[in-house]
Amino acid sequence: MFSFNIDHKDPQSSARAGVIQTAHGEIQTPIFMPVGTAGTVKAVHQHELETEIKAQIILGNTYHLYLRPGIEILQQVGGLHKFNGWNHPILTDSGGYQVYSLGNTRKIKEEGVTFNSHIDGSPHFFSPERAIDIQRIIGADIIMAFDECTPYPCEYGYAKKSMEMTHRWLARCCERFDNTQGLYGYEQTLFPIVQGSTYTDLRIQSAEAIAAFNRPANAIGGLSVGEPAEDMYAMTELVCGVLPADKPRYLMGVGTPVNILESIALGIDMFDCVLPTRNARHGLLYTAEGILNMRNAKWKDDFSPIDANSPCHSSRFYSKAYLRHLIHSSEILGMQIATLQNLSFFLWLVTEARAHIQAGDFRAWKEMMVPKLETRL
Template sequence: MKFSLLAKDQGSKARAGSITTDHGVIETPIFMPVGTVATVKGVHQRELKQDINPDIILGNTYHLYLRPETKVLRQAGGLHKFMNWDRNILTDSGGYQVYSLAANRKIKEEGVKFKSHIDGSYHFFTPENVMEIQREIGADIIMAFDECTPYPCDYTYAKNSMHRTHRWLDRCIEHFTNKTQPLYGYEQNLFPIVQGSTYKDLRKQSAEYIAEAGAVGNAIGGLSVGEPAEEMYAMTEVVNAILPEDKPRYLMGVGTPINILENIALGVDMFDCVMPTRNARNGMLFTAEGTINIKNKKWETDFSPIDDMNITWVDTEYSKAYLRHLFKVNELLGKQIATIHNLGFYLWLVREARKHIIAGDFAVWKSKMVKQMDKRL
């Protein structure tokens, strides 16, 4: 994997770059649509490629391990072939799902025992077998096994958890480096994850440990779990001051369009979040002028296009009134239209940010966009 920095903004720490893997070039900053179980919900791969056009999507290690199971993926030739996706894929570590299963898991030094949310069966994740699971899934970028702490989090717990994540990282690197070979004829790349909750000294210590690991890229985890946005930005700023500039920085699970712009300004290169697809299925549309709750009665006889910016074809193909009608009668098409719109907007947003970073006026453009997008239409 190769990362090239192409430009830096004059008024912020925003960067434009490119990541090159065996599955192609990823232009940064980038948003990765979430394809939890080998699909981005509500979107055909053809629509994903042609209309939304991301350089990379995300798959979920925990969910893919449970269904369809890695034995199926291995027989298919990996996740790319299984889902007919010939561009980049990143898989998370399963650490966030371990966090979300707090009532049904037990963390030990060896790993995490957890109960499946599907059938109640018990499973055990270790740093080593998580490397093997992701090897069989076959993502281009894989994540080290970590523990995502909740918010709020006791300082002692956060500290102990951080050190455990570091020890798990060492085991991941050992296994990934010495005991695995790619299965499908292309390279895989391991990113470690910074933890430390919202404690500045822990974040600093974790970032230093992760930077010293010398990985090809680095991730920031344990944020966007309920903390105020200001805390998220503060922790990101602390971490990015330490993580090497010549490696891509991935902020996991973030976020709203405003969160993404603010973190780009702090030097983050990669993002993922279920928000554009999940909110779409609930009738919330993101636009450059603010957010729309398409279920509101005010749109009942509004026959104007969904979005005059026409980022994706659905924006002018359908009216607000028609889309509201689809939601009111619970037609699946409404959710599909909203999903294509939201994902298209997110990709437009990061690509527009990239243009302004290269042009040198990102900070000014970002301030304008944040004000506009903070409206309810």
């Protein structure tokens, strides 16, 4: 069921517009995927994701869903789609990044990773096979291979050793995935993940190894973990030059609006990041004219709309002064309005990028947009 077709290519960059087909519908690329870690995108209803934000695909997380509500519940209800009522595509991260973020509480061996729950400290074990089994039960349309995300900075020797283990884990993921086709009744696609930190030779080796598995799509991990943006772009461009051009490329955990536009220009099709939702809860808003900090006193008596040009109704309806009041009062509605603004803007941004790729003027549009997106209003 999974397929990818490229409709247009930008003549002055590596940007492309395409369509991914999944069992739960199509995804027009380039696309930003709102993060719904524990089965929900924070502060928004599913109908708002559809009508206000216009999300085409959302993310869930294997580690968090495994701990709560637990795979027994998800298996009983028939998967995450039925549990949360989202009838469009879902992607699940394997939990590798979350295990990475647990720091010293994890122990990594060839067999897999032992870690303690961040909820109650209870011990758990994830192997590549276990990560696939859990994602099979969750039932996402796209599932990720279990990998190790290395930190930045990272010594060359460790990055190389980790990358090689990630490749061995991928072989085990693929074997388990292929041997469990149809077991739970879901149509799913497995994405391998390129690693290698910020080392050119390792990134090339990893991209070549991942491409050799010949899966329907590929992901790039281990970036946006603290490295300079120039390094992230350099590694992304390098890897995109190796990965098959006729398959979707997913840059994991990226990023800011500027990061997204620059990476689209390098040939990336899919993005996710917690930034728009996390920053919204702190009153930081993204707009086509720049970034607004709604905690600033300058908005106290500004009764103009939050974003008069936003596709989101609440951003056109409520004023900056009102939103500032809500944020300062720690009202839940303030977090909700801000989240709707940020996610609808991120989806608007990739939709506009797609339109300009189709029109053949993406590069010029990007160069006009980037300075605006970096402006602090």
